[in-house]
Amino acid sequence: MNIKNLLLEVITDKELLNYYNATVIYEDTPTSVRGCVFNHDGVYFIIINKNLSYYKRKKTLLHELSHIELSQLCQKEKDLFAFHIDKYEDEANKYLKDLEKEIYNLEKR
Numbered sequence: 001m002n003i004k005n006l007l008l009e010v011i012t013d014k015e016l017l018n019y020y021n022a023t024v025i026y027e028d029t030p031t032s033v034r035g036c037v038f039n040h041d042g043v044y045f046i047i048i049n050k051n052l053s054y055y056k057r058k059k060t061l062l063h064e065l066s067h068i069e070l071s072q073l074c075q076k077e078k079d080l081f082a083f084h085i086d087k088y089e090d091e092a093n094k095y096l097k098d099l100e101k102e103i104y105n106l107e108k109r
């Protein structure tokens, strides 16, 4: 169960969310905030700006899931908001890009 399987459509986003014990909440956030993720009592809460387009909501969900998959949330404190930390932003974005590249190359063969 990981993002790669989701991108390959082997699993659905619901299955992956269940696996990570994550809940998605669509909120009216400030326009500069696409989304964020935090952990509370072992449950991941992924907040996504509900005003985004369908495509951007999907992208944001993948981005926030990357933070979970890269374990970027439980390193310091439980309520750490990953989106405040540039280093994590870059890592999460790179992780997704690399996955997409990998899958693109798989499909080319």
Ligand SMILES: [Zn+2]
Residues within 6 Å of the ligand: 063, 064, 067, 082, 083, 088, 089, 092
């Ligand atoms: Zn982020």
